[in-house]
Amino acid sequence: MTALVSVRDLAVSFGRTSGRIAVVSGVSFDIEAGQCVAIVGESGSGKSVTARALLGLTGGSVTASQLRFDSTDIADASPRQLQRLRGRDIGFISQGALVALDPLRPVGREIADSLRLHTSLTASQREARVLELLAEVGIPNPILRASQRPDELSGGLRQRAVIASAIALRPRLLIADEPTTALDTTVQSGILDLLERLRDDGAAIVLISHDLAVVSRLASHLIVMKAGRVVESGPTESLLSDPQHPYTRSLIAAVPTGRPRFSRLTGTPAGEPAPVEAASFTQAPVTHEEVLAASGLSRRFGSLLAVDDVTFSLQRGRTLGIVGESGSGKTTLARLVLALERPDSGRVSLLGEPWTGVPESARRARRPRIGAIYQDALSSFDPRWTVGRILADALGSAAGVAELLTSVGLSPELAGRRARYLSGGQQQRVAIARAIAPRPDILVCDEPVSSLDVSVQAQVLDLLDELQRSRGLSYLFITHDLGVVRHMSDDVLVMRQGRVVESGATESVFTAPQQQYTRELIAAAPRLP
C-alpha cells in the first residue's frame, strides 16, 4: 500500500536570497490512511512549518525531492489546486481556536462555509449537516451552539467547532497543530478521544505538539524535531522505550507525570536524566511550623461564588498544590492569599499573624514575606524597565543583581536587556528571581509553567525545587496540570467550582482518590505509556 502522504528531504527557508534562513531542512516521512504521525519539538523547532508545508501555507520557499499528497505534487501545485485540496482533502486544526474563528459570525455559518465552497448541497442540507457535525464532535445542544458566536463558547467548545469545520468534508488528512494546548485536562482528553475516533474512521492525522505525553496516546509514529532537523523518528513504542538520541531522552525525562518529588526532570550536563536522588526522601520534612493558614475563605462575584469556604494550612519548607480546571476559583484563591482581593468571609494568617482584615498599610511591611510568580511573567514586568532595574527594585539596591541572576541560572549579562527580548523560560526565571529577592518565606506560584514548552517547564520546575531546598521556601503551587502538581507538592487540594472537593497528602490523593471528580481528573491526565 502506498502512503497517502510522502515527504522526502523537505526544506523550508525564509528571507530574501541574500540573508536566507533555513527553518526546516532534510525532513522525510510517510503517512498512511488511518495512521497518526506526531511531530514533537520545542517552539522554534520547525514542527509547525513542516506541517504547513503540506498545505502550501508556509509563506517561505519550499524545496523537496518529494512532497506528495495522494497523487498531487504539492511542491508544484498551482495555488488553485492547493485551494481545492485545503478543506476538501486536507483539514487543518490550528493552535489558536480563539482566533481561528471569525468573531462576528455564528460558528454554524463558519462551518457551513467549506460545505458551500466544495459541495453542491442546498442551504437546508448544509444546515442539517452542520448540526450533525457539531453533534459528532461532541458539542451538546448543537442547534443553540450553531447560532452562537465564538465568544459565547468556552475554549473547549471552540476547539471542537474548529475541528468540526476541519472535518466537514471528511478530509483524508487532518493536520492538528497543538490542538489541546491551553485547554483543561478533561477537555484535552475529550479532544484527543475525538481525534482518535477520526483516526479509527480512516483519516490520516499529523499531530503537532511540544508534549510527548499528549501525542503518545494517538500516534503510532513519532518524529522528534530540533532546530529544523529531525533528530530521531520511529514507531512510538520503541522510540519511547528505547530512545537513541539524548534530546529525545531529555524530552521523555521532562514529562513530570509519575516522577517522584525532588527527582530532577532535566538531565545532568551530560544530557542523561539524573538518577532519582535519595528515593526515601520523597517528602519534605514535616516541621509543624505553620507559615500560612486560611480558614473558611469565601469570595463572591455577583452571583458567582468564586471561592467557597476554603480552609488549608501550609508548613515551612513544604508545598501545597492546588489543582483545578479553569473557573474552579484557584486564581481567586491566590489573590485572596496575596491580599489583592478582600474575602467576603474567612481569614488568612501569615506567620501566625492576621494577614487579611487589616488595612493595607499594616500589611505593607510584611509584604516581603510572601512573593508571587504568575503564568504570564512578561506582563508582570514594567515594560519600560530593564531586567537589571526590575531586580534592583525588588532587592532595594543594584548590588546583588548579578548574584541573583546567577542563582536562577541566568547570565548576569541579561541585566541590561528588556524582558520582552528574553525567551519564555528566561522570563519566568527573572520573575522567580524578583520573587525571591526580598527573601520571602512563601511563594504563591499561579500556573508558573503552563505556557512553557515541556522541556523548559522541566527546567523551571527543577529550579523551583532547588530554591525550595536551599532557601527553605514554602510554596502554594496552583496549576491545572496534574502531572506537575503531583511532582511538585507534598499535599494537594482539588478544587471545583470554588469548593475543595478533596484534600490530603499528594500520594494518597493520587493513588487512592476518594471523590469521583478527582478520579475523572486523574484518568484524563495525559501520560507516557
Place this chain on the structure above:
Amino acid sequence: MRQVWLWIGGAALFFLALAALAPGILAPGDPLAIHPAQSFRAPSIAHLFGTDESGRDIYIRIIHGTGASLLIGVSATAIGVGLALVFGLLAGLGPRWLDFGTTRFLEVLFAFPGLLLALLFIVVYGPGVVASTIAVGLATAPGYARIIRSRVLVVRRAPYLEAATVLGRGRWFRLWRHLLPNVAGSLFVLVTLGIGQSIVWASSLSYLGLGAVPPAAEWGAMLSAGRTYLTSFWWMTFFPGLFIMISAVATTLVGRGLQERSRHS
C-alpha cells in the same frame, strides 16, 4: 525610509530652534526697522523674502518671529497636556462618579469644534498673545484628556502594578514609578504631533487679529497684515505661511518618525 523623514524633520526643527534662540545669527538686523523708501520690494538678493508695506525685511521678521510663534505653539500644547493630565488622571484613577462626571464634561467640550472653543474663550477674556495661547491649550485639552484616561485605565489594571503591590510598594510608588511613566511614554509622540497643530491654530487666531497684533513679528500677525495686498504682493503672505507649514510638517514628521521607531524597538 521613515527614518529619512525623521531626519529631515529633525533638521528643520533644529533650524527653527536656532532661529528661535539666536535669530541674530541667521538674520542680522532689526525686524521692526522701517524704510518707507523700500516698501513692497519683491524677493531679491538684498531682501530674500522681499519687504512689506513699511519696507521691513520679511526674511528678518520671519526669523525673529520664530521664537514668539513657536513659544505660543509649545506653551499652548503644554497647557493643553497639563489640563488633560489633571482631567485624565482624575477620570482614570478616581472613583466611578468622578470618572463619570469628568468624562461627560469632556464630551460637552468635544461637542464644540476646537477653534470655536478657543474663540469663545477669547470673547470672554479679550484678545492678546496670552489669551490666545491659553485658548488654544484649552481647545486641545479634551482630546489629550480622553487619550490619557484610556491609557490610565489600561495601565492601572496591568499585572505589573499588581506585582508591585505584592512586592510591598505603596500607592505613590506605583503611581510615580510605574503608572505615570507608562502613560507619559505613549503621550510623548502625540505631543510632538500636537505642537504643529497648536502653531497653526495660534497663527489662525493671530490672523483673525485675536492673538499677536502688528507690528509684532509673529507669523500669524504677518499673514494678517499681508492679506490686504494678497493680489499684488504675494510674498508678504506666502513666506509667513510657508514657515507655519514647515514648522507644522517638521513636528509631525518627527512625531511620526518617533512613533514608528518605538513600534519597531
